Each structure stands twice: as structure tokens, then as C-alpha cells.
Amino acid sequence: MPDADDILERKNFYLEVPQTSKAFALKGSNALDWGMKNRLARIFLPDDCRTVMLAVDHGYFQGPTTGLERIDVTICPLIPYADALMITRGALRSTIPPEITKPVVLRSSGGQSILKELSNERIAVDIEDAVRVNASALAVQVYIGGVHEHESIGNLVEIVNAGNRHGIPTMAVTGVGKELARDAKYLGLATRICAELGANFVKTYYCEKGFAAVAAGCPVPLVIAGGKKLPEIDALRMAYRAVSEGAAGVDMGRNIFQCDAPKAMIQAVRAVVHENETPERAYDLYLSLKSAGEGSELCTAKTQLR
Ligand code: 5RP
Numbered sequence: 001m002p003d004a005d006d007i008l009e010r011k012n013f014y015l016e017v018p019q020t021s022k023a024f025a026l027k028g029s030n031a032l033d034w035g036m037k038n039r040l041a042r043i044f045l046p047d048d049c050r051t052v053m054l055a056v057d058h059g060y061f062q063g064p065t066t067g068l069e070r071i072d073v074t075i076c077p078l079i080p081y082a083d084a085l086m087i088t089r090g091a092l093r094s095t096i097p098p099e100i101t102k103p104v105v106l107r108s109s110g111g112q113s114i115l116k117e118l119s120n121e122r123i124a125v126d127i128e129d130a131v132r133v134n135a136s137a138l139a140v141q142v143y144i145g146g147v148h149e150h151e152s153i154g155n156l157v158e159i160v161n162a163g164n165r166h167g168i169p170t171m172a173v174t175g176v177g178k179e180l181a182r183d184a185k186y187l188g189l190a191t192r193i194c195a196e197l198g199a200n201f202v203k204t205y206y207c208e209k210g211f212a213a214v215a216a217g218c219p220v221p222l223v224i225a226g227g228k229k230l231p232e233i234d235a236l237r238m239a240y241r242a243v244s245e246g247a248a249g250v251d252m253g254r255n256i257f258q259c260d261a262p263k264a265m266i267q268a269v270r271a272v273v274h275e276n277e278t279p280e281r282a283y284d285l286y287l288s289l290k291s292a293g294e295g296s297e298l299c300t301a302k303t304q305l306r
Contacts, residue, residue, distance in 0.1 A: 025049050027248065028220040029200065035167025039136040040200065042103040043084045043169075044221065044248060045274065052273050053223060054082035054266065055253035057107040057139070059091060060124075062114045067257035071095040074257060081266040086171075086251055089125055089133055103136030105171055105251075109155050119146030119177060123155050127162035138163050139203070141175045144190040153197065160198035171223075171251075172199035184210025191218040203251045206242045215246025222247045226255035232265060232286055236279040239272045249273050264289035 024030045024037050026049045032040070044051045056075050058065040067074060071087075072095040079085060079100055086105040087096065110124035121141055130138055140159045143152040156172050163170045172194035176182050182205045191202045191214060201221040207214065215222050224242045226235055235255040243249065250273060259265040268286035271277035277285070 026221060028195070032169075032200070033167055036169050036200065039103065039167065040169055042136050043105065044201075045083060048274060049221070049248055050243065050273050051083045051223060051249035051251075052081075052266065052270050053084040053086050053105060053249065053251035054078055054256060055086040055225065055251045056091065056257065057086050057088050058253060060088050060107055060110045061112055061118065065254075067254065067262075074262065078256065078262055078266055081263065081270060083249075084136065086139060086253075089129060092133055104133065105137040105139050106130050106133065106135035108138040108159055109140040109152075117147055119143035119148040119152055119175065121148065121152055121155060123158055127166055127168075130162075130168060131166055135168055137169045137171050137200070139171045139173055141173045142190065142194050142199075143175045143177060144193055145180050145186070146175065146177045153193070156194065156197055156199060163200075164198070169200035170198065171201050171203055172197075173203040173225075174205070176205065183207055184214050187211075188214045188217050191222060194218075195220045201248070206238050206247070208241075211242065211247075212245040221249075223249050223251040226250065226252035229254045229258045232259060232268070233279060233283045235265075236268055236272055236282045236286070239269055240277075240279045240282075243273055243276075261286070261290035 026040055026044050029037060029040055056068055056071060059068055071091050079102055082102060084103045084105050088107040092104060106125060108123060108125040109121045111122040112118055112120045138159050140156050141152060142156050143149055160170045174190040180186055184207050187204050187207055191204050194202045195218050202218060203223050203225055205227060206224045224247050239250050250269060252269060256262050256266050264286045267289055268282040271282045271285055
């Protein structure tokens with residue numbers, strides 16, 4: 001039976017310690033609700049507000065992409081080294097063990113293939129299903145200047161509205177049609193439109209000239225895509241420049257999973273993003289991990305999954 005008389009004497013309300021209320025450090029996110037912030041803090045590490053997301057959603061429009069033929073075999077071993085996994089709900093349910101603790105950024109638009117007009121997308125996931133798979137963010141493609149610009153912006157707006165109802169942030173992905181230049185003028189336009197319409201963070205491309213202005217002009221965090229496979233040192237240089245010029249990290253796919261040693265590469269990318277390591281030193285790390293056999297292991301030990 002509780003001792004009611006003793007309650008006040010034993011409790012300590014730390015009367016001399018004011019309750020703290022720290023600003024949420026992630027760019028442009030301080031006014032969000034608790035659930036949004038909590039999910040964003042799972043994706044962007046609170047220590048540095050940066051992330052290394054592993055993008056493996058390519059199959060949603062290009063089928064069995066090289067390196068993703070067997071996600072269960074090639075991607076599971078990389079999950080421990082990623083801060084978040086960008087993936088479709090189909091691949092998630094069929095190939096990723098539900099025991100993983102890494103946040104999922106759920107590909108939520110689709111509806112076209114490489115055989116057709118790429119900008120012709122629709123929303124491809126119900127918000128209820130995103131909740132069911134415990135998504136930490138929703139990803140939607142936006143084709144500024146594309147044939148279906150208007151519809152893709154509509155998809156973003158609907159996803160943002162649905163995400164806001166459930167406290168799930170939205171990542172807009174700036175899809176760039178073949179006919180458009182990936183320069184600072186275009187990327188600045190596209191990323192700003194996405195942020196203005198409510199995206200909580202934006203995936204875009206790095207550009208050699210003017211990227212700092214693109215990042216500064218976007219009021220929410222930017223992460224960069226890797227794009228087509230590059231020599232490892234070049235991919236590391238791109239990541240280094242991007243974070244030095246204001247990106248909050250990478251959402252990289254082919255430049256990791258198409259490497260000879262993907263596990264070594266994702267660790268080298270981490271060194272750049274989270275430790276500000278130079279591309280040259282990160283490349284040395286890549287080579288030493290690769291020669292030590294990192295990157296050739298398959299998904300066998302249960303500890304590798306988490
Ligand atoms: C398409 C996408 C992807 O499918 C993917 O995430 C791209 O990643 P990467 O360019 O690094 O392979 O977002 O626009």
C-alpha cells in the first residue's frame with residue numbers, strides 16, 4: 001500500500017533547474033510537431049543534422065537495376081551502415097527483414113517505366129499503408145519543367161497533406177527530364193518550389209557551379225542523389241563538395257550498390273558526410289576496407305541486419 005504521507009518529502013522537483021526547451025537544430029524544421037521532428041531525427045543524425053541514406057528504389061520504374069537484382073542478398077548487409085533506407089513498399093515487404101531498426105523513407109509515387117514518359121507519375125501508396133510499414137518519411141518525385149509538371153506537383157501536395165495528418169515528413173525528389181540542364185538555376189527553382197509547397201526535405205542533384213546558392217535558397221535540408229555510377233573517388237568528391245556547400249547529406253544508390261565493394265564504399269561516404277573526411281582520405285579508407293574483404297560478404301549473420 002502506498003505511503004501517502006511520505007510522498008511530498010521524497011519527491012524532488014529540481015526547483016532551481018529551469019525546464020529546458022531547445023530549438024530543433026535541423027534546418028527549417030523547428031516549427032514542426034513532435035512526431036515529425038522525431039522521425040526527422042531518426043533520418044538526420046541529431047549530432048550533425050546530416051544523413052547517409054541508401055537509395056534502393058530504382059526498380060519502381062527501371063526494374064531489376066544492376067546491383068539490385070537481389071535486394072535480400074546485396075542490400076541487407078549495407079543496412080547497418082546506412083542512416084536510412086529509401087525503398088518501395090513492395091521491396092520492403094518482400095526482401096527486408098522487419099527487425100531492422102533503421103528508418104524507412106518510403107517511395108510513394110510511381111506509375112511509369114523507362115519505356116514511357118518519366119514524369120507521368122501518380123501517388124502510389126496510401127498513407128494508411130505507409131503508417132502500416134512504419135515509414136519515417138514519404139518520397140515523391142516532382143518534375144519541374146517536365147511534361148507532367150502540374151500532376152507531379154499535385155502528387156507532392158497530396159503526399160504532404162497526408163503526411164502532415166500523420167506526422168510523417170515528406171521528401172520531394174527533383175526528377176530532371178533529359179531535355180533539362182541540371183544547373184544551379186534549374187535546381188534552385190525546383191528545390192525551392194518543393195520546399196514552398198511543404199516538402200520537409202528535398203533530394204536533388206549536385207551541380208559544379210552554384211550549388212551553395214541552391215542549398216541556401218532552399219529553406220529545408222537538401223540531400224543529393226549519386227546519379228549514374230562514377231569512379232569511387234569522383235563520387236566521394238561530389239559528396240564532399242555537396243556537404244561542404246550546404247547539403248545535409250546524400251541519398252545515394254548506384255554509386256554505392258554498383259561498386260565492387262559496396263560495404264567499403266558506404267563507409268567511405270559516411271566518413272565524408274559525418275566526419276568531414278576529405279575525398280582522398282575517404283578513398284584510402286575505401287581501398288583499405290576493400291582489400292580487407294569488406295563489401296564481399298553476404299547477408300548471413302543476424303547482427304548485420306540492424
Ligand atoms: C529517381 C530516384 C531513384 O530511383 C534513386 O533514389 C536515385 O539514386 P541514385 O541516383 O543515387 O542511384 O530518386 O529519381
